[in-house]
Amino acid sequence: MPLTTEQLAERVTAQGRPMRANTITKIEKMQRRVDVDDLVALAVALEARPDALLLPPTIAEDELQLTDGTVVTAYLAWRWMNGGGSPDRPPRGGRRHRVQPLPGTRTTVWPARLLRRVSGSDGSQVPAHRGEPVASIQKRPNGKWRARYRDEAGKEHARHFTKKVDAQRWLDEVSASVLTGQYGDPRAGRVTFRAYAEQWRQAKPHRPTTQVKAEQHLRVHAYPAFGDRPLARIRRSDVQSWVTGLEKGGMKPSTVRTTFNTVHTVRAVFRAAVSDRVIAASPCTDVDLPEVPRRKVVPLTVDQVRALAAAMPKRYRALITVGAGTVLRPGELFGLQVRHVDFFKRQRRVE
Incomplete structure (x- = not known):
């Protein structure tokens, strides 16, 4: 049944994204930009895939004008939207097949060579391209809804929900993360901090002295606290407690900052894990570090410098003065x- 803009606005607002009817009208008229949160909320409200809302319903031979003014066929535009390459370059070979989309999504055409199919509870099939997860929702005998998808590596991920709308919301969030380039394998975060840190440390092109410092900092300070814990289970509060414990254990504030901040220590390991998409965010963000008291520097007087130079061997006196x-x-x-x-x-030049 078609929805009015008022009804759609109510559905979107119920998803936690307040939106008025006139806002939806502006979006339809391309008078308002849509961010990722808006896109996901609209997709859930319409029971559609987020990417299905980014292009109009059409057949493969129709032409579309992209934002930059480029005119391409609908088939190439949809293929590009789903990670299949540039919209101005057709794929090599491959027949075009029409597949049935999920309820609420728009029918489109896909090349057979990029197609994998997973049947849903209603017999629907979801096309998947490289970089786009295959997804389906199925009602289990116990009454729960099983949402699952396969990532680009072919691994299956599944979760069970009491309500179908929650299952659809989870799949939409996964689709949105793929579209924004933030998708990561949920199982990747199961690797322990020690295992990932050692792999990271051995791969870094550190100088020998830096390698020694990195191994020492991690072995003495980080591994006792995080070594055997999965990366995804380490929270910001855990890192904050660890930092506070170092200071209470007698470590100087400057040393605590060095252990946490330098390029070969804990913060760098978590930053690398985020870059590798092992975890979604670093638990080191917004961690409060102890204040380092600033000591007032009192320069030597001219008489003190002269006295110090006079007390040095003759060959080192110029060293003191310079x-x-x-x-x-x-x-x-x-x-x-x-x-x-x-x-x-x-003038003098320092090399």
Whole structure:
């Protein structure tokens, strides 16, 4: 039964995304942009796949104009929307087959070579392209609804729900994550922190000294707290408790920050896990670190510098004077040569 804009607005609002009827009218007239949350809420309200709302219903031979003005056939536009390549390049070979979509979705045409089918409870079939999960919902003998999908690697993922609408919402969220490039295998987060951190540490092109520091920081501080826990089970509160425990255990605030922040420690491991899509978000975000008290720097007086230089062996006296006047670090001072100094411009170059 067709819905009025008022009825659709009520359904969308019930999904936790408040939306008025005139807002939906503006969306239909392309006078308002739609973000991912709007797209998912509309898809759930219409019992449709999110990507089915992004292109109009049409047959393969019809032409569509994309946002940038490019005119392509509907078949190529749908194929591009589902990860099948550029819309201006047709696939190599392959026949076109019409398949039945889920209730509420719009019929389209797909190439046979990219098609896999999973039957739903009503006999419907969902087309899947590379990068798009195959999905279905089926009512179980116990009355619950089983939602499942296969990812691009062919692995099946399933969850059971009391209500069909909850199952559909979960599948729509998966579809939205695929469209936005945020999809990750839910099972990937089962790897333990120790296993992933060791794989990450050995793959990093660290210098030998950095490798030693990374192994030491992880082994001494991180593994006792997180080593045997799955990455997906580590929460921000766990990391916060760990940071607080380091300080209470007698570690200096500056050392706590180094253990947490540097490129070869805990924060870097979780950042890499997010980049690899092992976990959706890093638990290190917004973790409060101990304040490091700032010490006031009191420079030496001219008389103190002269006294210090006089107390040094003759060959090192110039080192003291130059260091006090240029604020170079010890290693830079020891590497300073005559060719690094321009006496006419009163400049020195650090290499």
